[in-house]
Amino acid sequence: xxxxxxxxxxxxxxxxxxxxxxxxxxxxxxxxxxxxxxxxxxxxxxxxxxxxxxxxxxxxxxxxxxxxxxxxxxxxxxxxxxxxxxxxxxxxxxxxxxxxxxxxxxxxxxxxxxxxxxxxxxxxxxxxxxxxxxxxxxxxxxxxxxxxxxxxxxxxxxxxxxxxxxxxxxxxxxxxxxxxxxxxxxxxxxxxxxxxxxxxxxxxxxxxxxxxxxxxxxxxxxxxxxxxxxxxxxxxxxxxxxxxxxxxxxxxxxxxxxxxxxxxxxxxxxxxxxxxxxxxxxxxxxxxxxxxxxxxxxxxxxxxxxxxxxxxxxxxxxxxxxxxxxxxxxxxxxxxxxxxxxxxxxxxxxxxxxxxxxxxxxxxxxxxxxxxxxxxxxxxxxxxxxxxxxxxxxxxxxxxxxxxxxxxxxxxxxxxxxxxxxxxxxxxxxxxxxxxxxxxxxxxxxxxxxxxxxxxxxxxxxxxxxxxxxxxxxxxxxxxxxxxxxxxxxxxxxxxxxxxxxxxxxxxxxxxxxxxxxxxxxxxxxxxxxxxxxxxxxxxxxxxxxxxxxx
Numbered sequence: 083x084x085x086x087x088x089x090x091x092x093x094x095x096x097x098x099x100x101x102x103x104x105x106x107x108x109x110x111x112x113x114x115x116x117x118x119x120x121x122x123x124x125x126x127x128x129x130x131x132x133x134x135x136x137x138x139x140x141x142x143x144x145x146x147x148x149x150x151x152x153x154x155x156x157x158x159x160x161x162x163x164x165x166x167x168x169x170x171x172x173x174x175x176x177x178x179x180x181x182x183x184x185x186x187x188x189x190x191x192x193x194x195x196x197x198x199x200x201x202x203x204x205x206x207x208x209x210x211x212x213x214x215x216x217x218x219x220x221x222x223x224x225x226x227x228x229x230x231x232x233x234x235x236x237x238x239x240x241x242x243x244x245x246x247x248x249x250x251x252x253x254x255x256x257x258x259x260x261x262x263x264x265x266x267x268x269x270x271x272x273x274x275x276x277x278x279x280x281x282x283x284x285x286x287x288x289x290x291x292x293x294x295x296x297x298x299x300x301x302x303x304x305x306x307x308x309x310x311x312x313x314x315x316x317x318x319x320x321x322x323x324x325x326x327x328x329x330x331x332x333x334x335x336x337x338x339x340x341x342x343x344x345x346x347x348x349x350x351x352x353x354x355x356x357x358x359x360x361x362x363x364x365x366x367x368x369x370x371x372x373x374x375x376x377x378x379x380x381x382x383x384x385x386x387x388x389x390x391x392x393x394x395x396x397x398x399x400x401x402x403x404x405x406x407x408x409x410x411x412x413x414x415x416x417x418x419x420x421x422x423x424x425x426x427x428x429x430x431x432x433x434x435x436x437x438x439x440x441x442x443x444x445x446x447x448x449x450x451x452x453x454x455x456x457x458x459x460x461x462x463x464x465x466x467x468x469x470x471x472x473x474x475x476x477x478x479x480x481x482x483x484x485x486x487x488x489x490x491x492x493x494x495x496x497x498x499x500x501x502x503x504x505x506x507x508x509x510x511x512x513x514x515x516x517x518x519x520x521x522x523x524x525x526x527x528x529x530x531x532x533x534x535x536x537x538x539x540x541x542x543x544x545x546x547x548x549x550x551x552x553x554x555x556x557x558x559x560x561x562x563x564x565x566x567x568x569x570x571x572x573x574x575x576x577x578x579x580x581x582x583x584x585x586x587x588x589x590x591x592x593x594x595x596x597x598x599x600x601x602x603x604x605x606x607x608x609x610x611x612x613x614x615x616x617x618x619x620x621x622x623x624x625x626x627x628x629x630x631x632x633x
Contacts, residue, residue: 159212189224192361256287265350358585
């Protein structure tokens with residue numbers, strides 16, 4: 083009975099009804115008062131060795147509650163929850179118990195916190211979006227706060243993700259979060275793994291599955307091979323992969339379940355790219371997002387430095403290397419001039435089909451050898467790698483061995499004519515949601531480039547999208563791939579290739595070194611193009627294999 087009394091229910095804080103939130107907050111306050119009282123009594127009682135473990139467990143439980151309250155005080159869209167959470171934390175502190183403080187400086191390690199919209203200062207439209215997201219997930223995560231730069235896209239993204247994770251569909255809720263964990267783990271994305279471990283447990287998932295993929299049902303273990311190939315070398319997916327999953331006797335997937343799983347895998351592979359590409363920080367209430375150590379005189383302690391959490395001033399010094407402002411200004415001017423020249427060339431002459439095909443093959447071949455100078459192996463941590471098998475399998479193995487990527491002609495199988503209808507048929511409404519998200523990302527423009535206004539950026543957006551598809555062997559017959567080398571310089575190509583293929587290797591230096599004169603919102607926009615182009619490329623290969631199995 084006492085254990086039930088101390089069980090915290092956060093759900094009430096997600097309610098749009100202020101009375102419900104007030105009741106939930108009071109219950110949380112009472113539980114924390116009881117826990118702090120217990121700890122106080124423990125401190126006053128003579129120490130016995132047998133008590134050590136239970137005391138540590140009690141303190142750990144309280145610390146988790148306090149970390150959650152810290153997150154709510156900073157990230158909840160409801161003002162009453164923010165204020166009451168802060169009040170409870172101060173009350174605990176006045177009792178002599180140490181409370182947590184945030185580590186780092188905001189939702190992104192790459193973008194100064196002052197440039198990101200602060201919770202509580204949003205307009206009415208954004209507040210609705212924030213409350214919808216909070217009501218669905220019980221949090222306003224850092225990915226959402228960085229995507230806020232582009233509200234139209236964010237709304238579509240949240241709607242799609244909500245449908246995939248929480249609305250009616252072929253897969254049970256705990257399977258959905260576990261597949262998210264499997265997908266994020268392929269890129270060693272502990273940020274997404276941690277979020278979905280919590281969500282998996284919240285919807286009743288079996289904690290034993292989290293000890294490693296081998297502890298999950300055979301049906302999910304069987305998905306491991308598709309997860310691996312889809313994440314790193316999707317052009318190798320065949321109808322045999324599909325057949326193996328659909329005809330596994332008692333562990334078989336239905337077609338509808340498999341399409342749901344494929345969409346989840348591609349969604350989280352791509353989201354891992356965004357997480358690393360924008361330097362998303364750990365959530366405040368998760369490991370690495372807070373500390374119970376007091377701040378030092380200089381506002382950070384030595385443990386923060388080793389975690390990469392330097393002071394804002396230090397992080398911003400010379401962020402673009404040794405490049406002068408005038409040099410980066412001329413880069414923008416040069417890019418504008420190239421776009422103008424290409425437009426004029428398009429109008430004057432058109433390359434032959436043979437020449438277009440040749441330029442595609444050259445660009446595809448060259449893309450295989452675009453790698454960063456600090457392209458070292460990243461060894462996955464055990465807490466992430468246990469969620470997948472074959473840790474050595476990745477994109478680089480293929481490119482280093484010079485293996486050939488076959489050409490996938492969009493004219494033969496494309497999203498609009500084939501993939502969209504297949505998804506919608508087997509998983510109703512999802513095709514429509516994904517299609518809308520693709521279109522918003524691809525067409526999104528504010529007609530600006532750095533300091534320039536009234537600019538048609540369609541040529542540049544198409545070059546970025548088609549370069550990503552080119553890396554995956556996907557060719558558009560009507561596109562001149564010679565434009566890519568004109569518009570995308572080497573540092574930008576390195577960033578694109580790393581974010582899309584090996585996102586766990588992205589560094590702040592890579593982020594800073596491309597488009598140095600552009601705004602952070604424009605770099606986030608680039609990341610939206612990257613993740614949607616990547617997701618569509620993976621989907622095309624997987625859905626083509628499913629179509630071939632069905633015919």
